[in-house]
Amino acid sequence: MSQKIIIAIDGYSSCGKSTLARQLAKELNYIYIDSGAMYRAITLYFLRNHIDWTDEAQVQEALQQIVLEFHPNSNTGQSEMYLNGENVEYVIRDLVIAEKVSEVAAIKEVREFAVHQQQLMGVKKGIVMDGRDIGTTVFPQAELKIFMTADNAIRVERRFKELYAKNPNITIEEVKNNLELRDYIDSHRDVSPLRKADDAVVIDNSDLTPEEQLRLAKELAMKQAIQSY
Ligand code: CDP
Numbered sequence: 001m002s003q004k005i006i007i008a009i010d011g012y013s014s015c016g017k018s019t020l021a022r023q024l025a026k027e028l029n030y031i032y033i034d035s036g037a038m039y040r041a042i043t044l045y046f047l048r049n050h051i052d053w054t055d056e057a058q059v060q061e062a063l064q065q066i067v068l069e070f071h072p073n074s075n076t077g078q079s080e081m082y083l084n085g086e087n088v089e090y091v092i093r094d095l096v097i098a099e100k101v102s103e104v105a106a107i108k109e110v111r112e113f114a115v116h117q118q119q120l121m122g123v124k125k126g127i128v129m130d131g132r133d134i135g136t137t138v139f140p141q142a143e144l145k146i147f148m149t150a151d152n153a154i155r156v157e158r159r160f161k162e163l164y165a166k167n168p169n170i171t172i173e174e175v176k177n178n179l180e181l182r183d184y185i186d187s188h189r190d191v192s193p194l195r196k197a198d199d200a201v202v203i204d205n206s207d208l209t210p211e212e213q214l215r216l217a218k219e220l221a222m223k224q225a226i227q228s229y
Contacts, residue, residue, distance in 0.1 A: 003229050004030070004126035006141070007221055008134035010194065011148035013179045013186070014159040016205050016213065020148065021130040022078065023214045028128070028221060033121055035131035035138070037081040038068050038114045039105040040092035045083060046104055047096070053104055063113045095163060095170060098178050102185035105132075111191050132186050135197035144224040145200035146217060154206050155179060 007030070009021045018034050025032035042063075046053055051062045070079040071087075080089035091097070104110055111133075118138045121127060129138065135145035150158075160175045186194040196202065201220060205213045 003225060004124070005143035005221070005225050005228055006122050006125050006139045007128040007144045007146070007217075008139050008142040008197075008200075009128065009130040009146045009148060010132055010135050010196070010200065011130075012150075012155070012194070013182045014155045015148045015150040016158070016210075017130040017148050019210055020146075020203075020205075020213050020217055021128045023210065024217050024221065025128040027214065027218055028126075030126045030128050031121070032079055033070065033118065033127060033129040034079070034081070035114065035118055035129055035134060036101075037070075037089070037092060038117070039110070040097050040101050041068055041081050041083040041088050042066060042110055042114070043097050043101045043104040044088055044092055047100065053107060053110075056109065059107060059109050063109060066113075068114075068117065093162075093166070095167075095174060095178060098182065102182040102189075106185060106189035106191065108191050115192075132194040133192040135200050136195060137192040140197070143228050144221055145197045146220070147196040147200040147202050149202060149204045149206075151204075151206040152179075 007024065009017045011017050022032050045066050046062060049062065051058050053059055067084050069082045071082055072078065073080050080087055081092060082088065115138050118129060122129065122139055131138070135142055135147070156172065156176045156179060159179060160170070160172050163170045163175060203213060203216060
């Protein structure tokens, strides 16, 4: 016998967290939440509306205008990010957003806004959430915490391929610089910086296929689900 648990997957930029989280949720019939998409959507709103995010009052006012929702795509079944009713799943993956998202995600008010919503999504458990602070701040009580890592060059190559498919003008240097910058800001910010939770299991997927990493994570999840029954 087993019961539904919370699975937190954290790690550096582009190390395959969302691929694993999405597959794991599907296998277990859990909800998948991409917490990074929420920070990306907030950044999109700030950029579009020329919000000066160094000004606390402007940030607070802007956050009151933002409604974030996840809805499944009717063709793929995959959950997609909606900002004030608009599907922004595609546009938030752009490098323009990636270049600013870590600055925005370091703001205390932004994090409180997002974390509160993320915690509500986990009330009934049966959720896999990936991000930077899921095991440390959003769900410190999560039954399973995974911290993913991968070789830097492999991460850059994977993200370059994804972005190049959408925009052939992109260079590998731009992608490399962006990942390095985000990793630095994410792990050095004052509010819930990226770090491995003490009780997280580390998975280095540099040499693992998606199938292998899924098998590994599924075994861990089944073990935890049985233990928490
Ligand atoms: O997909 P990738 O690993 O490149 O990033 P993401 O998960 O889409 O997250 C984008 C950015 O949002 C990160 O670089 C962080 O600055 C921020 N983020 C965060 O601060 N906390 C989270 N729980 C998730 C993302």
